[in-house]
Amino acid sequence: MSGVTPTVTITSGGKKLKLKDQNIAWIDIRKKANRIPSATLLLMEGGKSKDWFELSDGSSFEPGKEVEIKLRVEGEKGTVGKDQSVFKGIVVRHAVQARSGGFFLKVDMKDKAVKLTTLKKSRIFKKDKKDKDFVEEAIKDGASVKKVSGMDLKHTGEMVQYNATNWDFILSRAEANGCWVMAEEGKITIDSPSTLGGKSEKHKFENVDVFFDLELEADIGAQVKKIKSVSWDIKKQKLSSPKSATAVNGKMGNLKADKGAKAMGAQSDMLVGATDLSPTEIKAWADAKMRKTRMAMMKGRITLPGSPKVKVGEVLKISKVGKRFNGKGLISGVRHYVDPKGWRTDIQVGGDAEWFYERRDIVDPPAAGLLPGVSGLQIGIVDKYEKDDLARNRVRVKIPAVNEKDVVWARIASIDSGKERGFFFRPEKGDEVVLGFFAGDPRQPVILGGMHNDINKPPVAAEDIKDKNFKKGIFTKEKLKIAFNEEVKEVTIATPKENFITLTEDTEEDKAGIIWTDQNKNVIKTDKKTITIKNEKGESVVMEPEKNITLKDSKGNKAVLECDNGITVEDKDGSKITINSDGITLDSASDVTIKGANITLEGSGDIKVEGSGNVTAKGSAVELN
Numbered sequence: 001m002s003g004v005t006p007t008v009t010i011t012s013g014g015k016k017l018k019l020k021d022q023n024i025a026w027i028d029i030r031k032k033a034n035r036i037p038s039a040t041l042l043l044m045e046g047g048k049s050k051d052w053f054e055l056s057d058g059s060s061f062e063p064g065k066e067v068e069i070k071l072r073v074e075g076e077k078g079t080v081g082k083d084q085s086v087f088k089g090i091v092v093r094h095a096v097q098a099r100s101g102g103f104f105l106k107v108d109m110k111d112k113a114v115k116l117t118t119l120k121k122s123r124i125f126k127k128d129k130k131d132k133d134f135v136e137e138a139i140k141d142g143a144s145v146k147k148v149s150g151m152d153l154k155h156t157g158e159m160v161q162y163n164a165t166n167w168d169f170i171l172s173r174a175e176a177n178g179c180w181v182m183a184e185e186g187k188i189t190i191d192s193p194s195t196l197g198g199k200s201e202k203h204k205f206e207n208v209d210v211f212f213d214l215e216l217e218a219d220i221g222a223q224v225k226k227i228k229s230v231s232w233d234i235k236k237q238k239l240s241s242p243k244s245a246t247a248v249n250g251k252m253g254n255l256k257a258d259k260g261a262k263a264m265g266a267q268s269d270m271l272v273g274a275t276d277l278s279p280t281e282i283k284a285w286a287d288a289k290m291r292k293t294r295m296a297m298m299k300g301r302i303t304l305p306g307s308p309k310v311k312v313g314e315v316l317k318i319s320k321v322g323k324r325f326n327g328k329g330l331i332s333g334v335r336h337y338v339d340p341k342g343w344r345t346d347i348q349v350g351g352d353a354e355w356f357y358e359r360r361d362i363v364d365p366p367a368a369g370l371l372p373g374v375s376g377l378q379i380g381i382v383d384k385y386e387k388d389d390l391a392r393n394r395v396r397v398k399i400p401a402v403n404e405k406d407v408v409w410a411r412i413a414s415i416d417s418g419k420e421r422g423f424f425f426r427p428e429k430g431d432e433v434v435l436g437f438f439a440g441d442p443r444q445p446v447i448l449g450g451m452h453n454d455i456n457k458p459p460v461a462a463e464d465i466k467d468k469n470f471k472k473g474i475f476t477k478e479k480l481k482i483a484f485n486e487e488v489k490e491v492t493i494a495t496p497k498e499n500f501i502t503l504t505e506d507t508e509e510d511k512a513g514i515i516w517t518d519q520n521k522n523v524i525k526t527d528k529k530t531i532t533i534k535n536e537k538g539e540s541v542v543m544e545p546e547k548n549i550t551l552k553d554s555k556g557n558k559a560v561l562e563c564d565n566g567i568t569v570e571d572k573d574g575s576k577i578t579i580n581s582d583g584i585t586l587d588s589a590s591d592v593t594i595k596g597a598n599i600t601l602e603g604s605g606d607i608k609v610e611g612s613g614n615v616t617a618k619g620s621a622v623e624l625n
Contacts, residue, residue, distance in 0.1 A: 004305045006071040006343045009083050010041075012060040019043070023055070025104065025339070027069060029087045032333035032348070033180040033312050034171055034356065037111040039069060039087040045096070045103035052103050056096050061107045065091045071308060071336070071343060084308035086336050088185045090114070112186030115142030116167040125159040131173050134159050138166040139188045150179045150192035153284050168362045175356050176281075178288035180332075182312050191313065193291055193351070197251065197330045201317035203310055203347075205302055212344055216300030216318075216325045218253060220260030222293045222353035224269040229286040231273035242270070243279060245286035252298040252318065252327035252349070260297065292353050298329065299350020306343025310334050316349060366440025373440035380435040380447065382427045383407045395427060397445065399435065410435060410445040428477060431456060495519075 008024055010017045025042040041061075046054045055061065067090070070083035093108035116139070125134045132151035138161065139145050151174065161169045174181045174190050182189045228242040250257070261267065271285055302318075310316075314331050329349030337344050352359065366373020380397040381404075388394045388409070396407040413436075416422045427433055432451045438444040452458040458465075459475035473483035479496035488508075494500035497519040505512045513527035521536040534540035537554040544550075552558040556572035566580025575588035586592055601607060609615060 004073050004343050006073050006306060006338060007083075008338065009070040009072070011068045011070075012065050014066075017060055027336070027338040029069065029336040030333070031184075031312050031335070033182055033351070034174075035333075036114050036117060036167070036183055037087065037089065039067075039089060039109045041069075041105075041107040041109070043105045043107070045105055052098075053096050053105065055105045056094065061091055061094055061105065063091050063094050066112075067091055067107070067109055071306065071338070073306065073343070086308050088112075111183050113143040113167075113183035113188060116170065117165050118142075120163050120165050121161065122163050123161050125161070127158045128154070128156055129159070130154045131159075131177055134161075135170045135173055135190065138170050141166050143183070143186050143188050146184070146187040146189045148188075148190045150195060151177050151190060153177055153281060155281075156278070163364055164362060168356075168360075171356045172362070175292075176288060177284055178291045180313065189313070193295060193330055194248070196313045197315060197328070199315055201315040201328055203314060203331075204317045204319070205304070205321075205347075206317075206319040212305075213301070213303035213346075214321070216298075216302075216321065216349075218255050218298055218324060220255070220257075220264055220297060222296045223257050223261040223264060224266040224290075224293055225258045225261040226268040227271065227286045227290045227293075228268065229271040229273070229282040229289075231277035231282050232275060234276045239272075240277075240279065240282065243283040243286055245283075245290035248290050248294045250294050250298055250327075252329040253325045254323050254327075255297065257294055257297055292351065292355070295330070295332075295351035296353035297350075298325070298327075299332075299348075300325075301333075301346050301348045303344050303346050306336060306338070306345050308336075310345060310347055316347060318349075364439075367442070368439060371442070374437050374442040375440060377448070378435040378437070378445075380410065380433045380445065382429055382431040382433060384429050393426070395447070397433065397435065397447070399445070402442075408443070408445060410447050412447045413449075 008019075008027070010019060023044050025044055027039065027041055029037070029039040031037040043055055043061075045052060045056065059065070061067065066088070068085060068088040070085050072083045087109070089109045089111040091107055092110050092114065093106075095106045095108075097104040097106060125137065130151065131153045132148050135151060136145050136148055139148075153176070164172075170188075170190075171181055177192070178194070179190050179192050180196070182191075227245040229245075230239045230242050232238075233240040248257075269289070271282070271289060273282060273285070277285075302316075310331065312331055312334055316329050316331050317327070318329060319326050330351075331347055331349060332351050333346075333348030335346035335348075337346070356362070366375060378399055378401055380399055383396040383398055386396050392411060394409045394411050397410045398404060398407050410433075412426065414423045414425070427447065427450055432453055434448045434451065435445045436448050438446060459473070459481070460471050464471060468487070470487035471483070471485055473481055475481045475483075481492070481494050483492045483494070484490070485492075489505035491503045492500055499518045500515075502515040502517075504515075510528040513525065515526075516524040523532070523534045525532045525534075529544060531543040531545075532540060533542075539553045540551075542548070542550040542552070546563055548563070549561040550558060551560075558570055560568045560570075562568070562580075566578060568576055568578050570576035573589065575590070576586075578585040578587070
């Protein structure tokens with residue numbers, strides 16, 4: 001069956017072109033949800049020996065020119081003599097061809113919204129905004145906003161567009177909300193298929209005698225009865241409670257999605273987000289996946305006589321094609337094709353089950369495509385020291401997966417690095433390390449950490465590693481260490497010659513305190529009851545808070561300062577001096593000698609001198625008063 005024969009009007013830069021009907025070999029216009037509308041013109045050139053490519057040489061179809069295609073069907077009710085615009089965009093490709101059938105100019109055009117697809121960019125959007133705000137900002141970079149609906153998902157944190165075109169970013173966020181993106185003459189409309197499909201039908205197909213081609217299919221391959229989603233809950237340190245997708249029932253055909261899912265053994269699907277996503281975001285994610293699967297079950301296309309009225313996002317009612325397919329379908333694509341046989345319009349219903357990113361690689365290739373990249377982590381072996389002429393604290397490593405001979409420079413990641421500060425631990429020759437690669441570039445390795453193995457054993461013996469994982473520490477090759485024992489809450493800083501400081505909260509036998517010990521066996525120890533300073537010979541100072549302070553040498557001589565009983569100094573033979581509230585007492589089993597230039601004995605009361613033997617008072621003069 002032939003299509004309707006239209007009158008074609010083409011304008012370039014707003015000016016109507018004087019093209020003859022025989023100049024137009026064919027016109028192909030494609031519009032689809034989540035795609036930039038496009039059009040292709042194939043024009044017959046003049047073919048004269050001196051002017052074979054007259055149209056190509058002109059400026060009407062030069063790349064960058066704005067071109068509009070209008071079609072008119074004479075005698076169509078309500079549109080007699082009226083041109084209907086079916087496409088407006090810019091020329092993106094201009095090519096000439098010469099075949100046995102003649103000389104041709106082929107012109108490829110895109111809707112002006114193509115500007116959203118040209119350059120990749122990165123930016124951070126302000127937090128506490130909705131997806132609607134993010135996509136509208138991105139749209140305005142190369143198009144205009146006609147309507148954005150169904151994008152009410154709010155993000156408390158920042159939204160990031162990383163090295164992606166505005167179009168890829170917009171589509172990704174729209175799909176995450178279960179929405180379609182539709183472009184028309186540089187204007188963007190975003191809406192939910194559920195909302196669009198809930199509207200009354202604008203078009204009807206009910207007479208099998210008027211179509212050129214019909215292809216409808218019921219495909220249960222992607223159907224799932226239930227879809228749930230979870231993400232990592234940082235606060236609870238476990239996966240979040242699952243969010244279930246809202247049930248979606250199509251309005252086309254009599255096939256039940258749940259029945260199809262059961263036949264496929266797909267009772268429930270779980271979407272798992274490895275990051276901390278909000279409950280509303282994972283719910284929207286599950287809902288979006290459910291809509292996509294249901295849209296993919298009933299789909300197809302119908303070719304009808306040309307009509308400019310059919311738009312993407314409108315509802316088509318189909319009848320008289322059997323109960324399996326009768327019903328309402330959402331128009332996901334429209335194609336206008338004009339050739340000598342006439343004008344035909346393809347109407348596509350249904351959608352794809354795959355996500356946008358699954359159909360198109362929107363992520364940069366490893367190593368930016370400059371060379372074959374490396375994926376995942378790799379094992380490295382540290383090579384001998386070599387001076388880093390760039391002073392970037394790099395080390396030389398071998399990558400066994402490449403070969404075991406050659407070496408490359410690798411940077412070192414640290415838990416803290418800054419100007420003249422940070423953790424400075426360089427790996428040693430022979431160490432087994434974990435290598436990552438910046439942007440997947442095999443020329444840019446970075447050491448992420450090291451690994452113990454059968455040769456390079458850990459400093460804590462395997463038998464000392466318990467289930468509760470109490471022992472930790474920093475151990476250097478020269479046996480310097482900072483050790484942690486969480487079982488007794490103890491920290492030890494030590495050198496190989498047993499100079500160490502131990503800080504402990506061990507409550508057993510009142511051990512909690514600090515111990516300083518040096519290689520000369522000098523010790524300072526503090527605990528709940530005492531502070532003790534002791535040397536190798538046993539000489540010591542013992543301080544008991546609110547009780548005594550005792551100084552003792554290795555021979556047994558000592559001095560005791562008692563809080564409640566004064567001061568006592570005692571030698572190894574038992575001679576002692578006591579000072580307390582009762583006075584001063586000198587007590588010795590042998591002689592007591594007091595010697596000085598002048599000695600004065602004075603008492604406010606009595607002074608008594610008594611001996612069991614003789615008492616002698618001797619001097620140049622003895623005065624008794």
